[in-house]
Amino acid sequence: xxxxxxxxxxxxxxxxxxxxxxVEANKYVIDEVWERYGSKYSSFGGWYISGEISRATKxxxxxxxxxxxxxxxxxxGLPTFISPWxxxxxxxxxxSSSLTKxxxxxxxxxxxxxxEIFDGIHExxxxxxxxxxxxxxxxxxxxxxxxxKLADKYGMQCWTNAESFDRxxxxxxxxxxxxxxxxxxxxxxxxxxxxAITFEFSHFMSPQSAYLQAGNLYERYxxxxxx
Numbered sequence: 001x002x003x004x005x006x007x008x009x010x011x012x013x014x015x016x017x018x019x020x021x022x023v024e025a026n027k028y029v030i031d032e033v034w035e036r037y038g039s040k041y042s043s044f045g046g047w048y049i050s051g052e053i054s055r056a057t058k059x060x061x062x063x064x065x066x067x068x069x070x071x072x073x074x075x076x077g078l079p080t081f082i083s084p085w086x087x088x089x090x091x092x093x094x095x096s097s098s099l100t101k102x103x104x105x106x107x108x109x110x111x112x113x114x115x116e117i118f119d120g121i122h123e124x125x126x127x128x129x130x131x132x133x134x135x136x137x138x139x140x141x142x143x144x145x146x147x148x149k150l151a152d153k154y155g156m157q158c159w160t161n162a163e164s165f166d167r168x169x170x171x172x173x174x175x176x177x178x179x180x181x182x183x184x185x186x187x188x189x190x191x192x193x194x195x196a197i198t199f200e201f202s203h204f205m206s207p208q209s210a211y212l213q214a215g216n217l218y219e220r221y222x223x224x225x226x227x
Contacts, residue, residue: 023066065121089134131199159194
């Protein structure tokens, strides 16, 4: 197995919308992690730059560039990836009682903003794994097509972060129904995505999860792919 290390997330960005603190803190985290583990284990396969954005957030481009550059510099060019979210109709706070919002980004505006972001970060970010749960199922192909087109334009890999929990339920969050997960994975396949990852296996798909539904979801997944 190859392990890709997620960088430190202080939580400050979520409160103040400024990523500069994350950059400053991760200067030391990146160096320490590489010295302790990265240079000693062949399983160390790269880096996850963990700051999550959805739109053209102030300072995001420079922050991703700075952290991505340092990760690559210390590790001899090991790959990096990010996992942003799409500011769609389901992009509501986990603490909110609402399941959707009225003001959602259009496909055209999403393309415009992420064209600018990819242009600024593609030298130091190798892959982008958009979270797939913030848009509706009939919007998957439109947004996924744009994501793949932009990734190809800038020589980046396009992954999907298939959320294995359900955003359509008033209780946050249960493991997702397999039919919904399948719809999202098949959309990524139609759009020729390079890879699928999930958030979050241990809670929502693992047979060892406290949720009984998680083990059943794992079995449906195995059946579908003939594992």
